[in-house]
Amino acid sequence: QLQVQESGPGLLKPSETLSITCTVSGGSISSRSYYWGWIRQPLGQGLEWIGSFYYSGSTYYNPSLKSRVTISVDTSKNQFSLKLGSVTAADTALYYCARLRNTATAKDGLIDYWGQGTLVTVSS
């Protein structure tokens, strides 16, 4: 049974760097069948895709966040991480890690499994 669990800082001050780790169990982030990624949701608002990666090393970011975002991978721990620099109050949100289905057609944005999310609040 796949499980994904986010762990994050909870509270950050403006200009700091957000760092969240997703730990995957019951499945491998090196699987050829899936991408893995991050989506966020400001409380009471809609969903925003942040970025995704494939085990081969390909990484894709939302252009709206690309200058501040890095997704890194630790296959030995079956974990991947999100770093978002220079945060502001606008980055306050629930951050989800997720699995995306590899359709082998370059249409790899289908999210078929979501973590429960970790709330990150940016406040001075």
Place this chain on the structure above:
Amino acid sequence: DIQMTQSPSTLSASVGDRITITCRASQSISSWLAWYQQRPGKAPELLIYKASSLESGVPSTFSGSGSGTEFTLTISSLQPDDFATYYCQQYNSYPWTFGQGTKVEVK
């Protein structure tokens, strides 16, 4: 970016009702559209992919249709568990984008 627009934003309905939610894309996305359900305090769950394919384990009361720029999600007989917020998402081209959501509430 492809903009996804859902209507209505809120829908009031009763158990047993048939409801339809519409999602429009700002440009053609072929059939690369998914629908998700999000219950309060929970993560979204995949219902429909490729516009009309039902995800495994999802009740057959859910169905999707459409292609190009206009899509619909239909629930044929609303059940108590179905009162939730529904999101469409295009995965035709980066960046993947979502509609703003449709909240289905008790009438």
